[in-house]
Amino acid sequence: MAKVWVVVEAKEGQIKKVTYEMIGLASQLGEVEAVVVGSGVKDLAPGLGAYGVGKVYVVDQPELAEYTTARYTRVLAELIGQEQPAKVLIANTAQGRDFAPRVAQRLGLGQISDVTGYEQGQFVRPIYSGKALAQAEAVAAQAIITVRPNVFNAVSAGAGTAEVVERTVALQPNDLLEVVREVAKQVSVRPELTEANIICSGGRGLKEPANFKLIEDLADVLGAAVGASRAAVDAGWRHHSFQVGQTGKTVSPQVYFAIGISGAIQHLAGMGSSKVIVAINKDPEANIFKVADYGIVGDLFEVVPVLTEELRKALA
Ligand SMILES: Cc1cc2nc3c(=O)[nH]c(=O)nc-3n(C[C@H](O)[C@H](O)[C@H](O)COP(=O)(O)OP(=O)(O)OC[C@H]3O[C@@H](n4cnc5c(N)ncnc54)[C@H](O)[C@@H]3O)c2cc1C
Known part of the structure; x- marks a missing residue:
């Protein structure tokens, strides 16, 4: 059976949910193996066996403590070159989108990006900002596939341990030119946008930054993440890390609230694959x-406080 690799994405010692989603997809494609790259990450490997991973390659080196494009590209290109997996699944996150095409280019492989489905041997991916779905087939013996988070079902843990294979990759002087001096962390009690089950996003309809409090209150009642349209970000109301859309983050939560957001194609590109979309907008033609499953035509300044209060009571 063809070997299919899943490149594990982890943060601060925790494997991200998208990894388990990729394992689910990989199990439909062949024999699942995984790669863990970083520093102090060895312990993450054996547990992957419980999710159906047979073998885990671990590259655990101090120079890999912080992510840099050149170092990850070197490590993955080298391992893929040695082990020749048929397909390599990488999360379509900020990090994965950064190194996947470089690995593909270095090895002369094709890449199918931002996959949201797999049907009858074809990968499905949104094109034209989500206006159409394309089917793509990996015809060559090897390919890189990037997978949109929150779309595929994550596999649940069963029993079993994975065989762990430790590898060292010699980094070249050119790989070490990029140095991470500081990682600025935004401390938030809310879930991370790309991993959240529920997202409450606000747009220009909020009129001013202080009114984002309405979105935050709703988010806190629901245990949701907060997102924003580009108009709200460009106006300086929220940091760019909150932006959902073509030039922001791609999200696929169970429920997405679009509040005071018109639904421009570039915004839909980032949230169109949400399972349930709730829109609150005063313009019935918006x-x-x-794309909304539930729509409330009304003034958000009246609707959102009532909705928040009713949800607070219902969930108490
Ligand atoms: C190359 C490119 C990339 C882009 N990338 C992105 C991207 O990543 N993400 C993104 O979001 N956009 C992106 N955009 C911008 C996009 O085209 C829109 O301009 C933007 O999404 C609009 O944001 P908005 O919906 O918040 O604002 P608007 O379009 O101004 O909509 C505001 C909405 O609020 C409603 N409203 C106003 N007052 C109220 C009220 N009191 N109650 C209820 N509703 C109210 C209005 O009816 C309106 O529908 C991109 C554009 C380009 C050209």
Whole structure:
């Protein structure tokens, strides 16, 4: 059976959910193996066996403590070159989107990006900012596939341990030119946008930054993450890390609230694959209602406080 690799994405010692989603997809494609790259990450490997991973390659080196494009590209290109897996699944996150094409280029492989489905041997991926779905087939013996988070079902843990294979990759002087001096962390009690089950996003309809409090209150009642449209970000109301859309983050939560957001194609590109979309907008003609499962036509300043209060009571 063809070997299919999953490149584990982890943060601060925790494997991210998208990894388990990729394992689910990989199990439909062949024999699942995984790669863990970083520093102090060895302990993450054996537990992957419980999720159906047979073998885990671990590259655990101090120079890999912080992510840099050149170092990850070197490590993965080298391992893939040695072991020749048929497919390599990488999360379509900020990090994965950064190194996957470089690895593909270095090895002369094709890449199918931002996959959201797998049907009858074809990968499905949104194109034209989500206006159409393309089917793509990896015809060559090897390919890189990047996988959109929160779309595939994550596998649940069973029994079993994985065989762990430790490898060292000699980094070249050129790989070490990029140095991470500081990682600025935003401390938030809310879930991370790309991993959240529920997202409450606000747009220009909020009129001013202080009114984002309405979105935050709703988010806190629901245990949701907060997102924003580009108009809200460009106006300086939220940091760019909150932006959902073509030039922001791609999200696929169970429920997405679009509040005071018109539903421009570039915004839909980032949230169109959400399972349930709830739109609150005073304009009944707003584009967002074309994709919404539930729509409330009304003034958000009246609707959102009532909705928050009712949800607070219902969930108490
Ligand atoms: C190359 C490119 C990339 C882009 N990337 C992104 C991206 O990543 N993400 C993104 O979001 N956009 C992106 N955009 C911008 C996008 O085209 C839109 O301009 C933007 O999404 C609009 O944001 P908005 O919906 O918040 O604002 P608007 O379009 O101004 O919509 C505001 C909405 O609020 C409603 N509203 C106003 N007052 C109220 C009220 N009191 N109650 C209820 N509703 C109210 C209005 O009816 C309106 O529908 C991109 C554009 C380009 C050209």
